[in-house]
Ligand SMILES: Cc1cc2nc3c(=O)[nH]c(=O)nc-3n(C[C@H](O)[C@H](O)[C@H](O)COP(=O)(O)OP(=O)(O)OC[C@H]3O[C@@H](n4cnc5c(N)ncnc54)[C@H](O)[C@@H]3O)c2cc1C
Ligand code: SF4
């Protein structure tokens with residue numbers, strides 16, 4: 001499609017949602033990008049105004065709108081703070097999809113989403129190839145953090161320190177599991193998510209260990225696909241729905257009480273976005289998606305709210321100082337903050353110390369870091385400073401994407417602070 | 432279209448990265464929180480120092496370019512909608528330094544772009560208190576507060592922004608810096624120019640520094656929620672409290688429609704059958720607070736309150752104020768467009784105003800929830816509508832006109848705290864007089880001969 005009128009029509013389809021923004025400007029108080037830049041085009045109010053003006057033919061610079069729309073962490077802080085209840089993230093994703101239909105995906109996006117992501121086996125094979133060859137291109141930057149940096153100064157990597165692809169992804173060690181409910185009487189489906197599978201398999205192992213410890217049956221089907229958020233946030237609804245189909249194929253038939261994931265972003269995607277963006281033509285499919293979304297739980301919440309596991313003693317005891325970062329996809333999306341803290345404290349050695357602005361975005365925002373590394377790095381730097389100021393030796397957070405960003409930031413500053421998932425801390429204490 | 436050479440000169444003055452001239456960027460400075468048509472500016476400039484601010488103002492003055500200063504763009508009257516003829520928007524949000532907080536002499540000096548809540552928190556951390564608290568304080572700027580003379584929940588006892596302005600330094604259209612007021616409690620040097628700046632909505636000068644008065648914080652407070660089965664009884668209670676020489680710091684009112692909407696939205700356990708709620712807080716010395724709280728309770732019961740709930744803990748106090756804070760959020764969700772009105776009447780006329788709004792809602796078949804500062808006679812009739820529905824919106828405009836008509840008839844004013852801007856300028860003469868408008872226009876003309884400072888605001892176009 002290259003007809004501007006068609007794009008405008010697509011935007012008019014979401015006009016009812018756009019019109020709920022009353023331009024009060026309250027989102028300026030919480031938007032991390034606005035705090036960093038002071039630019040109205042980058043805060044929710046500005047972006048919504050741009051979409052309305054584009055839809056109503058007051059403005060025709062589609063590239064300009066696209067650029068500002070994509071300068072966004074999709075962190076949801078604006079939506080959580082909006083007096084008018086504007087569904088900001090739904091709007092942004094729908095608008096990205098509309099603009100994407102108009103402009104087409106970039107070749108690189110096509111390659112990544114349609115050539116790789118929607119084919120989980122191809123994705124796995126490529127990642128494992130990558131992990132074998134990465135030593136050629138990257139050198140270890142911090143042993144403690146397990147991060148690397150590029151041996152060749154690559155423009156696209158911009159001096160980034162990233163955790164190396166795991167030598168053995170989770171699915172290589174644990175391709176599938178199908179165990180009955182144990183002493184707890186509960187059986188869960190386990191959705192590790194791409195980042196845990198390929199970058200942080202140790203988190204996946206920790207989840208399995210903890211679930212076994214509590215007598216929880218595990219259903220871990222093979223050939224799981226990505227939750228779809230990279231495609232969705234780039235407005236590629238087609239790839240998103242392909243991925244959804246693959247996952248429905250894996251989980252649709254399984255019998256389980258809950259679906260748990262250690263990835264906050266996957267949790268938010270499955271619960272909030274799957275039902276909204278699943279192709280609505282097929283009622284049966286809609287119902288299947290809704291059923292899975294309703295059963296999906298963050299692992300921390302599953303442990304504390306369902307299994308009712310509770311830490312003992314005071315949060316300040318213990319000799320291992322741990323500070324918690326609240327992922328946007330737990331705190332802003334669901335108001336979840338107490339549970340990850342409780343899970344970390346299930347390790348009796350852990351003493352919690354709070355950092356300043358624990359619930360402000362670390363700057364990752366999925367592919368945002370790739371597109372806007374400058375802003376992401378500034379946000380990450382604030383996060384790093386707040387972490388270091390606590391004097392903690394470990395920072396724990398319930399989202400592997402945040403773990404990735406925080407590892408990068410700590411590694412660049414040469415800090416000796418370990419990055420963990422709360423469930424890892426708990427697993428370490430179990431023998 | 433602005434001439435490219437002018438754009439280049441703006442870039443030379445403010446730095447290229449602080450000048451936004453692309454279509455997409457400019458569209459994001461075309462509106463504020465008022466429900467009005469957006470007007471896209473020709474250029475947006477973001478000075479990073481007050482020195483550059485002065486040069487930007489001078490450059491606009493020299494070239495006759497209409498300029499609109501913008502803090503956070505949260506005003507509700509169109510005060511930051513730029514001029515349609517090559518309007519320049521000048522942002523103050525990079526001018527956000529707290530220059531000085533003087534604890535001994537209890538004043539502070541700030542740049543205009545400091546966000547109100549950040550300032551209040553900083554002052555609090557020094558053991559002092561800055562009372563003006565507009566509901567938008569988490570984003571509004573102090574410059575915007577002064578230019579709108581913003582009020583807030585504590586107005587009854589502590590006054591509004593103007594009661595805290597000790598001095599304003601500002602640029603005139605030639606870029607000259609005008610110094611007015613100062614750091615002393617008393618200061619009668621020259622004309623009271625800072626008073627002229629308060630509420631001037633960017634039409635008379637561009638503020639660069641503001642000196643604000645600070646006060647000691649109250650040692651104790653007591654919040655309570657009082658229920659009534661009749662709005663008139665609630666108003667009687669308000670009158671009786673004041674008649675007994677008690678001045679609560681906050682005395683807020685919610686009507687039945689607002690109560691029900693808040694309860695639907697927040698499930699805070701509000702009594703949905705109450706016709707009116709008063710949320711009251713007294714503060715001061717602990718003994719005085721205990722005494723006044725008891726008196727307020729007695730007075731309310733005498734006026735026919737059906738229930739009085741005293742907040743016994745910080746959590747309970749938070750619950751009381753959460754109900755008030757949720758009012759706008761809850762109402763705003765009902766329909767796409769929220770028109771937040773601001774009619775204010777002498778306190779004794781508050782019940783009449785509430786009744787009139789109810790009648791108007793029925794007459795024009797509109798959803799209107801009312802809440803507001805009962806102690807100040809400042810009601811916020813909030814009309815829930817859809818601006819895209821032309822027929823309905825015409826009824827909204829008629830209803831707004833009638834609300835003003837009634838407010839003026841009751842001896843009140845168009846706006847208690849939201850300003851005149853573009854939205855209400857046509858009503859100015861009705862509240863004041865022809866002579867007042869002409870006098871104000873002459874004043875404006877003398878100070879701003881080319882009419883470049885936020886043209887059209889307050890005084891309309893000639
Ligand atoms: C949800 C909500 C709740 C609100 N609650 C209240 C309330 O309780 N009480 C209340 O009084 N108001 C309230 N308001 C209105 C608004 O927030 C206030 O008027 C506030 O003072 C505006 O501040 P601002 O920084 O956004 O100013 P802006 O909207 O950016 O500007 C307001 C005016 O000030 C002028 N101005 C700004 N900076 C300068 C400067 N440096 N020099 C000269 N002129 C300048 C502008 O030109 C404009 O005319 C509310 C608004 C919203 C959206
Ligand atoms: S807070 Fe919500 S309603 Fe207000 S400007 Fe932002 S998105 Fe719009």
Ligand code: SF4
Pocket residue numbers: 030031032033034042043044071072073074075076077078079088
């Ligand atoms: S999602 Fe986050 S980054 Fe994007 S506009 Fe909202 S608050 Fe800002």
